[in-house]
Amino acid sequence: MKKLLTPLLFLALMAGCGTSDNSDETSSSANDNGFANAYKMIRAEDLKKNLYIIASDEMEGRNTGSKGQKKAGEYIINYYKNLGISYPKSLGSYYQKVPAAFLNQNGGNLPDSENIMAFIEGNEKPNEIVVVSAHYDHVGIINGVIYNGADDDGSGTVAVMEMAKAFQEAKNKGKGPKRSVLFLHVTGEEYGLFGSLYYTKNPVFPLANTVVDLNIDMIGRDDPANKGKQYVYVIGSDMLSSQLKVINEAANKKTNNLELNYKYDDLNDPEKLYYRSDHYNFAKNNIPIAFFFDGIHEDYHKPTDKPDKIDYPLLEKRTQLIFTTAWDIANRAERIIVDKK
Numbered sequence: 001m002k003k004l005l006t007p008l009l010f011l012a013l014m015a016g017c018g019t020s021d022n023s024d025e026t027s028s029s030a031n032d033n034g035f036a037n038a039y040k041m042i043r044a045e046d047l048k049k050n051l052y053i054i055a056s057d058e059m060e061g062r063n064t065g066s067k068g069q070k071k072a073g074e075y076i077i078n079y080y081k082n083l084g085i086s087y088p089k090s091l092g093s094y095y096q097k098v099p100a101a102f103l104n105q106n107g108g109n110l111p112d113s114e115n116i117m118a119f120i121e122g123n124e125k126p127n128e129i130v131v132v133s134a135h136y137d138h139v140g141i142i143n144g145v146i147y148n149g150a151d152d153d154g155s156g157t158v159a160v161m162e163m164a165k166a167f168q169e170a171k172n173k174g175k176g177p178k179r180s181v182l183f184l185h186v187t188g189e190e191y192g193l194f195g196s197l198y199y200t201k202n203p204v205f206p207l208a209n210t211v212v213d214l215n216i217d218m219i220g221r222d223d224p225a226n227k228g229k230q231y232v233y234v235i236g237s238d239m240l241s242s243q244l245k246v247i248n249e250a251a252n253k254k255t256n257n258l259e260l261n262y263k264y265d266d267l268n269d270p271e272k273l274y275y276r277s278d279h280y281n282f283a284k285n286n287i288p289i290a291f292f293f294d295g296i297h298e299d300y301h302k303p304t305d306k307p308d309k310i311d312y313p314l315l316e317k318r319t320q321l322i323f324t325t326a327w328d329i330a331n332r333a334e335r336i337i338v339d340k341k
């Protein structure tokens, strides 16, 4: 999660948030065997195993373009290779280079970095793309202290990896998704959402064919207002498509029935969270988004954001929710529509 630097006015964007159409029924695909089997693949113990590596000192806080970030990237890629999950063909590898000049457009001295992508092609509508995203950079080492970024955004990183495993498990059993799913690990988030900005300016798949971005940035903790609660903040889910919020709520009811907290789902909220993680670059391009988030907690952007502080059972439940929403969107008969501005 990017730090909030300046208060922003987005009044123009506020105009036209009009009526919603909640008449759409949710897909029944979440009830079939392929789903149940895939869903079981999402496990706290696997999330924990990956997060202890992604947020280990060896990754040196994953600063954008750093050796530690590249090492974390290699771990992510090897994970996909071991599962038999490839990259988008046209990309030629798992990497999309994000040049230093792009990362430093507002100043700074970052080296080249990379977005990382894994891809599962859809069986019926392969040209329609469901994006599941999380940033894998963090802020590195500051004054000799490693900022491990276990929650920010190691938690989102391992959730994306876990969901890819579940979709691939379904595919291996002949129950692959109808639409394609892109597992997008972006870089440069902490410096200004640069990896997702670069992706949306240099999309591997046409943005017009991009159905949704489900973005995850910090889902492994609770914040002071929600200590011990089974909840997640959801932001932006009906800003562009009224269907998306309905689908996500139905997915939640079918699974863990978390408290879906919409406190920050407001363009006027002082924290301006709609603008503060990578989904915003998709929303700007009129692609429906939902952003999943656990709140601003005491270890946010501190060296104490460590993997032993993560609530793994809760991380599992939140990942299961997002997976169920992704599954529905990837498998429903009709693409979700943009019906709002």
Ligand SMILES: [Zn+2]
Binding pocket: 001, 002, 003, 152, 190, 301
């Ligand atoms: Zn952050």
